Each structure stands twice: as structure tokens, then as C-alpha cells.
Amino acid sequence: MNQNDIQNFLQGLQSQVNGDALDEVVACCSFIQLTRGAKLIETGKRHPFLYLIVQGSAKSYYLSEGKEVCTWFAFEGEVVSTMSTFAGHPSNETVELLEDAALIRIHVKDFKALSVNRASVARLITEWVVEHAIFLESLLYLQSLPVKMRYEHILEARPEILQRVSLTDLASFLGMSRESLSRIRSAL
Amino acid sequence: MNQNDIQNFLQGLQSQVNGDALDEVVACCSFIQLTRGAKLIETGKRHPFLYLIVQGSAKSYYLSEGKEVCTWFAFEGEVVSTMSTFAGHPSNETVELLEDAALIRIHVKDFKALSVNRASVARLITEWVVEHAIFLESLLYLQSLPVKMRYEHILEARPEILQRVSLTDLASFLGMSRESLSRIRSAL
DNA sequence: CGGTTCCTTTGACTTAAGTCACAAAGTCAT
DNA sequence: ATGACTTTGTGACTTAAGTCAAAGGAACCG
Numbered sequence: 228m229n230q231n232d233i234q235n236f237l238q239g240l241q242s243q244v245n246g247d248a249l250d251e252v253v254a255c256c257s258f259i260q261l262t263r264g265a266k267l268i269e270t271g272k273r274h275p276f277l278y279l280i281v282q283g284s285a286k287s288y289y290l291s292e293g294k295e296v297c298t299w300f301a302f303e304g305e306v307v308s309t310m311s312t313f314a315g316h317p318s319n320e321t322v323e324l325l326e327d328a329a330l331i332r333i334h335v336k337d338f339k340a341l342s343v344n345r346a347s348v349a350r351l352i353t354e355w356v357v358e359h360a361i362f363l364e365s366l367l368y369l370q371s372l373p374v375k376m377r378y379e380h381i382l383e384a385r386p387e388i389l390q391r392v393s394l395t396d397l398a399s400f401l402g403m404s405r406e407s408l409s410r411i412r413s414a415l
Numbered sequence: 416m417n418q419n420d421i422q423n424f425l426q427g428l429q430s431q432v433n434g435d436a437l438d439e440v441v442a443c444c445s446f447i448q449l450t451r452g453a454k455l456i457e458t459g460k461r462h463p464f465l466y467l468i469v470q471g472s473a474k475s476y477y478l479s480e481g482k483e484v485c486t487w488f489a490f491e492g493e494v495v496s497t498m499s500t501f502a503g504h505p506s507n508e509t510v511e512l513l514e515d516a517a518l519i520r521i522h523v524k525d526f527k528a529l530s531v532n533r534a535s536v537a538r539l540i541t542e543w544v545v546e547h548a549i550f551l552e553s554l555l556y557l558q559s560l561p562v563k564m565r566y567e568h569i570l571e572a573r574p575e576i577l578q579r580v581s582l583t584d585l586a587s588f589l590g591m592s593r594e595s596l597s598r599i600r601s602a603l
Numbered sequence: 604c605g606g607t608t609c610c611t612t613t614g615a616c617t618t619a620a621g622t623c624a625c626a627a628a629g630t631c632a633t
Numbered sequence: 634a635t636g637a638c639t640t641t642g643t644g645a646c647t648t649a650a651g652t653c654a655a656a657g658g659a660a661c662c663g
Contacts, residue, residue: 289556296559298552310548313541319552342537349530349537353501356544360498363551364486364507368477370558371484371590374650394611402559404651409612562620582641592621597642 228258228281233331236281240304242354248345255337260329267330268309268322275335278307283328284391288399289320297400298366300325300388306355308335313356325392374403378411416446416469421519424469428492430542436533443525448517455518456497456510463523466495471516472579476587477508485587486554488513488576494543496523501544513580562591566599 228236234253237244244252258281261267268274270289278285280303287309288297298320301307311318312335342349369377378401381388388397398408416424422441425432432440446469449455456462458477466473468491475497476485486508489495499506500523530537557565566589569576576585586596 291556291559298555310545310552313545314549316549319556343534346531346534346537349534349541353537353541353544356541356548357498357501360544360548360551361502361504363548363555364498366555367486367551367558368479368507370555371479405611406613406652407650410650413612593641594622594643595620598620601642 228329228331233258236279236331240279242351244345244347244351248341248347251341251345252333252338252348255334255341256331258329259332260327261324262327263324265324265328266321267307267324268312268318268320270319270321271317273315273317274309274312276308277312277333277335277338279331279333280305280307281329281331283330284325285322285328286325286392286396286400287320287322295396295399296402297396299362300392300396300400302387302391308355308359310356310359313352325396370402374401374407375411377401377403378408416517416519421446424467424519428467430539432533432535432539436529436535439529439533440521440526440536443522443529444519446517447520448515449512450515451512453512453516454509455495455512456500456506456508458507458509459505461503461505462497462500464496465500465521465523465526467519467521468493468495469517469519471518472513473510473516474513474580474584474588475508475510483584483587484590485584487550488580488584488588490575490579496543496547498544498547501540513584558590562589562595563599565589565591566596 230253233256234249237249237252237256267276267278267285268287280301282303284303285301285307286297287299287301287307288295290296307322307330309318309320309322311320338348339352342352369380372380381397381401392400394408394412395405398405401408418441421444422437425437425440425444455464455466455473456475468489470491472491473489473495474485475487475489475495476483478484495510495518497506497508497510499508526536527540530540557568560568569585569589580588582596582600583593586593589596
């Protein structure tokens, strides 16, 4: 994947960054390929990159009393980052690839620097962050439901997750035991 | 509270908005006073204002199966908004005053318009949203704990909440029944 | 191909937290 | 104060969901 491919991919995401600003964004992108299990972001470390998934999938999780608590999954076309990356804090979460993946990596510092002079880039950043915050609100809502309804909700809202994620990771994401998820699923 | 007072209050918040940009921000602020129970934002409505609490407190909640689920409390010096306000969507939540309050109201449209030419305002917006997103992450973590630990955590992290919020609202915020909270509390 | 190992299913039992019901204590207006 | 209303506390019981344990399946490797 070269600069041109990256540019096309970014354009496909329908952002409002165009023309010169887009060229400048592309200039802080690089294309990388990593294998299943690779960690994009690690708990406790500052991590200066954002990623865009071209191909593959990832999960984010933190450890609570030794157990993985999965907070989200990401697939093709989605932005992978944690709020810590934007804030410049050490990350609370680990982001790990579920499959071999092709990614566009963006250096946050460069990207933020661009936003100073390019209002369209600043807007893009705000838009991503607002979107992520709304997503987090939806997760809180999800967790407030009884477990069976959590599954039904995700079955409805993000059926693709069920195809690509292990029962163990999905159960952790839904905040229930693997056994409970297995039972809910077998009861159709 | 006049323009000058507003300016001083904003400066006290230590933002990086200064000089002319600050004057422009102040120009889209107005000062209002409302009584306990007033609703700053209502579920299902678009709401074009942000609020800064000068004096008083507020809670945000949504209804789930007829019951209030409280998502946060805000006190003096805090920004009150929902992500829907930033995104321009109808709100998922209702924000209601817990006490009579003095507030600075900011028109989001004006504020956003300012951010186009004032990078410092754009940064401030992003900063607020990032902060809110990190806060939402902490709520998700809170909800993943067993109920007793949730109470202990809040006792540790935000003891002022316990003084100013009813047991009913606190229980709803902590995702447990009033009875459970009452028992946890009486067991010290 | 057979043997590890990992992932999922199923069953029996436990437990954390909720519900229901009622009592006690506060708050407020007349 | 007195009574009406709201908020908080306690007890008995129920239930949703977790834990533990064992057994099938699928995928992985020499």
C-alpha cells in the first residue's frame, strides 16, 4: 500500500479533510502489517499512534483481578485508539489484534500539530473523539441491561461481531461468564 | 454576575484560552440562575447549550424500563453537557439540577464557530470531550466491580458526592438497589 | 493419524444482589 | 406541634448469574 492507496482509503472514510490538508494527513501516515496477537497499545505505556484498520480486527481490554475485561472490538474502516493516546497519558488498556491485519498508522503528535493550522483536521479529531464518547455511552447502557438483553442487543446492533470474535472474548465484552453466554446462545 | 465576573471565572478554570480568544468566548456566555429540579437538557431534545456550574449541582440520567439510571453528578467548576450536544443529536439523557444553581451558559453553535478561527478554542473543546470520554471509561470500570467495591471506590475517589447526593440517586449511579447501598453503608 | 491443547457446552450447586414488605427517621407546610 | 410525604433502614425470601467440574468438539502439530 503506497501513499496513493492511503489517500484513497482515507477519502473512502468520507471525512471532510480534503485537498492540501489531506495530503498533509497522508504525509503522517504509514502502512504496516502485523500478525494476530500483536499489541498495538499496551497498558501502562504512552503510545503516540492512532491506527486505521484496512484489513483485520482488534480488541481492547484491561485486566481486572487477573481477568481480561474486553471493552471493544474494531474492524475494517474503524479508527483504533484509546483516549489516553489523545490525552498523552499512559494507556489503561491493551489493544491486541484478533487476526493478521493491515493498518494505517498515524503519528498523533504530527496529526495534532496539523490541527493547529488546519481547522478541518481539528474538526476531524473532535469528531472522532465525540464519536468515541458516544460509543462509550452506549457501552454503559449495554452494561445496565440484564445479561440476556445484552446479547440480544449486540445480536441486533452488531451481528458481524458474533461471526468474528470468540465466545470467550464476547462474553468478557458483554460482562458475563462464558458459561452464561453459551447458555443464552443455546436457548436461542 | 457580569461579563467581568464570567471572564474571571473562566480564567480560574485554567484553560489555555487567553487574550482575544477569551474575550470572544465570554461574548457567547450568559449568566443564569435556576432552581432545584430545573432541567438543563431533556431526553429526546436537541439542546444547543453547554453549562458551567458556578454554584450548585446537577445529575444526568436516562430512563430504563421506567427507572432512572443516573450516569453522573456535577458540581462547582464542572462543565455540564452531553455528547449529543456536541454532536448536534437529540440527547439520550436528561440533566437536572439537584440544588438551586448559578450557571454560565454557552451557546454551542457560537462556541464551535469560534473554534474555526481560534485554534485554542478548538483545543479546549477537544480537551473537554477527551476528558469526558476518560470519565466514561472510568464509569465502565466502576460498573465492572462488585457493588460493595463500587461504593468503596466512590468513597475514596469522590467523597464529596456522598455529602450532596441522595441515597436513591447514588444507588442508581452505582448501579445497585437502594437497599443494597443502605446495607453496604450500614456495614461501614 | 493420534495426541495435545484450546474452545465451547452442559449439569449441579452457590452466592451476590434484587425484590417485597414494613418500620423508622427526616422534611415540610399548615 | 401535627399530620402528610418522602427518604432511609432492616428482615425474609427469591432469583439471576457465577463457579466448579466434567465432557464433547474443533483446530493444530509432529
